[in-house]
Amino acid sequence: MVEEVLTASVVGSLAFPVALGLQQRFLYAPLRITSDRRIAGPLLGLGSVFLSGCCASLAAIATLKAHRTITKSPNDEKTWLDELPTDWQNLIACGLGSALVFRILTGRYHSVLPSNIAKRGAFARVSIPARRNNAFSPSARERFHKIGKKHGCHTCGRKWRVNKFHRDHQPPTALAREGEKQVYYPQCAKCSAQQGGVVSQRTIQIVTHGTSLRLYHLWMPVPLAWFGLRYLYAKEPVAEHSSSDELTSRLESETIEKSRDEGEEFESGGNKIDINREVVTVNKNKFFEDQTNKAVQETLCDVRDAYESPRERNEIAAEIQSKSDIENLHFIIRIMAVAAVVIVWIFRTD
Incomplete structure (x- = not known):
């Protein structure tokens, strides 16, 4: 049972960022919908996370059912894994649960949308005020580099293989209104080079970032835990022997x-x-x-x-199986909690 749930969790964890990346590439990029939109960005991002959470939950449930179909023998007792629901009400609960976990892991809904290379990017979090003469002290330069290593390029999210981050004026100097304050965001060399031509020609270039993953792209198997607990505790108590x-x-x-x-x-x-x-x-x-x-x-x-009597034997067997399922589910939840703590600790600078 533990092996089955872990396998399904891995499949769901892979399906979640893949679904987000596919929506960026084939839905939002063609429509030129980017993360810099103040109202539409968070709302559409929430919808994207919700839909991706539903897809990840369906993938995990399908994996569990397929695994059970292949490995289950006729004599095995029926467990909660055999009754995982896929109706639309439970899928809505899965999507909302994924959106909640995404937010708990410090995710911002607009960050799942593609970036406009001339605007504030999907990964823009921390900035440094820009100066008119572009003066940069050694301490400010060191701080700026740390911001880049921590949050990555604010446009594409790349950070692991970037040795130097360029200072990107936001808004760009060519597009800024007179007297408008500007800030510096870290930007990789590739995005910085592309931005110059786009700003000078006053065109729009969309940058997708489906492979730039963060902690909030981690899909937690909360729906599986919810289904398991609801199945186990919603069952009618086994009838006790007569006094x-x-x-x-x-x-x-x-x-x-x-x-x-x-x-x-x-x-x-x-x-x-x-x-x-x-x-x-x-x-x-x-x-x-x-x-x-x-x-x-x-x-x-x-x-x-x-x-x-057969009825008594069946009731006793069902009670034993129910207790075994509860113990296994509690063990899985503990593993999930430990894994979440370890992952948060590893990405604590993200």
């Missing part, structure tokens, strides 16, 4: 009815017989002497049948 009083009353009633059918009359109550740890009260002093052993044998058979 001694209820069992005694039922067995006495059955014995009385059987004896009356045979034309015998007696009264119950009195002596006690210990049968399979349940105390059954039977008044054998008032049984006819030749029917005493027969009544006891019938009572023994009734108790044995009550505890060894």
Whole structure:
């Protein structure tokens, strides 16, 4: 079970950034919708994250079901993995959960849209005020380099293989209004070279960044945990065995009815017989002497049948399986929590 969930989580984690990148390349870039739009950017970005979360959840669920179909034998007990829902209500919950996790991991919804190379990019987070004479002290230069290494090029997001970040005026000097304040954002050499021609020609160039991944691009299998917990705790509790009083009353009633059918009359109550740890009260002093052993044998058979009936065995097996599922699910959640902490620690400078 743990292996199946981990495999599905890996598939979902791969599907999430792939879906975001495909939307950038084939939807937003052709429509020239970029991250610098103040209102449309965050709203469309939220929709993109929501849709990608649904796709990742579907991919994870499909992987789980395929794995179960291949590896499950006819004798295996049914678990919550066999009843994962794919209806639109649960997909909406998956999308919203992915959007929430994206935001918790410090993601900004507009950052999943492509960048306009002449505008503030999708990865623009921290800037330094620009000066008229472009003077840059050594301490400011060092700080600017650290900002670039931490957040990457504000246009394409590249940071790992960039040795030097250029100071990009935002807004560009050629497009800035008189008296408008400018700031410096780090920009890689490739984007800086492209920006010069675009600004001078007053054209628009879209830059996609589907391969520039950050911590918030990590898809967490929260939907799987939600489905598992909801399935386990929504199940009706397994019926417990009857109390001694209820069992005694039922067995006495059955014995009385059987004896009356045979034309015998007696009264119950009195002596006690210990049968399979349940105390059954039977008044054998008032049984006819030749029917005493027969009544006891019938009572023994009734108790044995009550505890060894297929229904009881199925209920006990279901209870054991339910407890096993809960333990496995708690173990998976603990692994997810530890993995999240480790990933956050690794990318703590991101």
